[in-house]
Amino acid sequence: MLAKTELERYNRQMILPELGLEGQERLKVAKVLIIGAGGLGCPVLQYLTAAGVGKIGIADDDVVELSNLHRQILYNHTDIGQPKAEIASAKLAVLNPHVSFTAYHERFTSDNAISICQEYDLVMDCSDNFNTRYLVNDTCVTLGKTLIFGSILAFEGQVAVFNHQGSANYRDLYPTPPAESMNCGEGGVIGVLPGIIGLYMANEAIKLICGIGETLAGKLMTINALNNTVLVFKIAQEKQTEIVKAETPVSSPKEIDKATLDQWLSESPDEVFLIDVREDYEYEENNMGGVNISLYELTSSLKSIPKNKKVVCYCQTGQRSKMAVRLLKEDYKGEVYGLKGGFTG
Incomplete structure (x- = not known):
């Protein structure tokens, strides 16, 4: 049941016929885990908190650094050296006191992955390295959790929804890690890109929770912020489910x-x-x-x-x-x- 203050707070999105009171109540009881409170994690956290997601978990073992501030706009210079998960929880609680937060200031590893993920309905991968991405994916497949994925580098970003009602998972897209890879610390990133990709991820989360719209399940969206190009690819998987059979899967590239x-x-x-x-x-x-x-x-x-x-x-x-x-x-x-x-x- 939504309190009177919540009805007023969420009024502008509740008057959308696609969302309504039922959708807002679904958001209130939803439990979402965000892995990584950096460039992607910040906008995801801010907008899901503002939207009224009832319980949010934040997993990140990193601390705020000066080089983060051009893109991780949840933080400021007074937060430098402080744990991201804990600082984010405190700031977000001020943004929306109707949301409860759990901070995991620890590295996401094979030792704690299942125990952290199992109590959440939806997992969002906002990490910045391949080892964590594969671990998050494999954990979600094991637990049967839907996973929203995002990645950024330079001017390009990717968004996908994995393991949703039998849809493809991350390993269907990338079976093995690349021999060489770069992160934002090595290849750079334009400051607005995490906001663009993070908001797409948050939007996918809201649609999935409320059961509205068309999601990116079984698809990969790529966005180039330099030339404003957006492409959507269908992701092939070993066994197609009814959800994606209607679409022609793309074979693995040679x-x-x-x-x-x-x-x-x-x-x-x-x-x-x-x-x-x-x-x-x-x-x-x-x-x-x-x-x-x-x-x-x-x-x-x-x-x-x-x-x-x-x-x-x-x-x-x-x-x-x-x-x-x-x-x-x-x-x-x-x-x-x-x-x-x-x-x-």
Whole structure:
């Protein structure tokens, strides 16, 4: 039952016919765990708190640093050196006293993953490293929990809903970690990007809790804030459920390793067409040859790609090249491969 002050507080969203009183009551009894209280975690936490999610868990073993403040706007300079989970809980309790918070100022590991996750209805992965992402995913699969995933780097972000009513999970998208990977500390990030991606994640959470709208279950949304491009990919999984059978799943992209590419280039260089699918400023800074066609310009550049050669897409880590292969296979009939692990792998 919502208190009178809550009815007034949430009035503007409750008058939406899709949400209404029933949706607000669902939010009130919902229990959501946010893993990572950094760039993505901050907007997710702020907006789910404001929306009236009843119980929120915050798992993060990190402390606030000065370099966090350009994007983690829940914190300020007086919080430097303080535990993020505890500081976030205190600040959010002021934002909405009707929400209860549990802070886990500890590293999310295989020793505590199940005990932390099991009491929540929904898990949101706002972490910034692959080890944690795989652990969160595997824990959610084990416990049968829906997982909302987000990631950011430079000007690009990703959002997906995994393991929801039989939909694909993170390992269907990325079966194994890349050989080389970067986080925001190494590759940089524009300060507004966590807000954009974090708000999409929070919106997915509200839709899932209230049972409204169309979610990103079984799909991956990518957003490029530099050129305002948004793409949505369907994620293939080993066993399709009824939810995604109506859609045509995308097969796993073909990949080759660096040794195979070197052999092709050595034995028959005229039969290989290399495409660097990063942005032009990345290509100019460092590349391994070939032409530069941004991931987001591939579909409009099909005429420039020969059909009688082996097309090999590459990027820094191999993640964008995977998406490039999926994107090209929709309209391109020639051989297309991604460089596994990227040119740094």
